[in-house]
Amino acid sequence: MGGMRLGVVLDYADDFAEAVEDVREFERMGVDVVGVAEAYSFDAVSRLGYLAAVTDRIALASSIFPVYSRTPALIAMTSAGLDSVSGGRFELGIGSSGPQVIEGFHGVPFTAPLGRIRDVVEICRTVWRRERLDYAGRYYSAPLPADKGTGLGKPLKLINEPVRSAIPIDIAALTPRAVAQAAEIADGWMPLFFHPERVAQAWGEALEAGKQVRDPALGPLDVIVEMPLYVGDDSDEAFEFYRNRIALYVGGMGAKGANFYNDLVTRYGFADEAALVQELYLTGRKSEAAQAIPEELVRATSLIGSESIVRDRLAAFAAAGATTISVQPTARTREVRVESVRALRELMAA
Secondary structure: OOOOEEEEEEOOOOOHHHHHHHHHHHHHHOOOEEEEOOOOOOOHHHHHHHHHHHOOOOEEEEOOEEOOOOOHHHHHHHHHHHHHHOOOOEEEEEEOOOHHHHHHOOOOOOOOHHHHHHHHHHHHHHHHOOOOOOEEOOOOEEOOOHHHOOOOOOOOOOOOOOOOOOOOEEEEOOOHHHHHHHHHHOOEEEOEOOOHHHHHHHHHHHHHHHHHOOOHHHOOOEEEEEEEEEEOOOOHHHHHHHHHHHHHHHHHOOOOOOOHHHHHHHHOOOHHHHHHHHHHHHOOOHHHHHHOOOHHHHHHOOEEEOHHHHHHHHHHHHHOOOOEEEEEEOOOOHHHHHHHHHHHHHHHHO
16 A cells, blocks of 8 residues: 555635645645645635645645636646646646536536547647647637637747646546546546445446557556545544535436436446435435435445554555545544544555
8 A cells, every 4th residue: 555645635615724734734744645626616726826835745736627617728827837836746637527517607518528628638738748739629629710710819839838748637537438538548537436346347347448548658547536534433423424425416416317426326336325315315305315325335435434444445445446545534623634644644654
């Protein structure tokens, strides 16, 4: 387990001033990367820029930028800017988000997520190499074709010299087709609710298909697994928090037939439970929905419990191919959050 990276994710609802102090302590104890979430919250860029100014070594990642809310060129510019102010420590995490956020908050159609992500990746890598951007993709073109604008656009290259010509790109993906694409084109893959004992059942074929056509120059795929963390015997509250979080995603993040998290739990073999959770959640019975989450799912996809339990689960994640363990400490107090991360760091180093 010594080869795995340790990351911490700041939730979009966290008290940021307090979170900054956590991050500075995490850096001192040797945490490798911190991710900043973004949904329909404050933007992650502002927070990442602030963290770049108050840290020295820890890598900084977006977790994630939705590809619909910024143009591809702006994603590339922003990433290069964050990489510059951090001294080459930024990692670009992108994904599609979902139709509720993209159409409901950003007001743009949620169409062709896989094709748009592929175009964004290609455009970003072109911009970072400081090549003139002359790109005609299926969903994005730059310059804009003359029949779609004034006709005055011309190919441009980034004015500044990037710190790095290849910033790591991590893609959040859950559906088999999206996972196959991530395994093909990304530096890292960010799944959610990663069940080590059932990962092959849900994603095995997709991962293999993507790796078969992966450019060797990208190197091995970084499997960045996010989960809640609480190290201690008094773990009931942490499990309850996480059970409610799973219910929100499996039950409420999308309408029936359009919920990627519900589909994932179904592929894990919990079809009846997934359907029940969604029915309860969408009819306002949220507490009942949380109680209907399979106990196996809650425990298998988290690092919650005594040190011996966390050690066993950590070994399971490593055996299933996880290369970065990215945690969200659930404790209410800073002291306990820091101690949980410290305990996990020691277990990973053992």
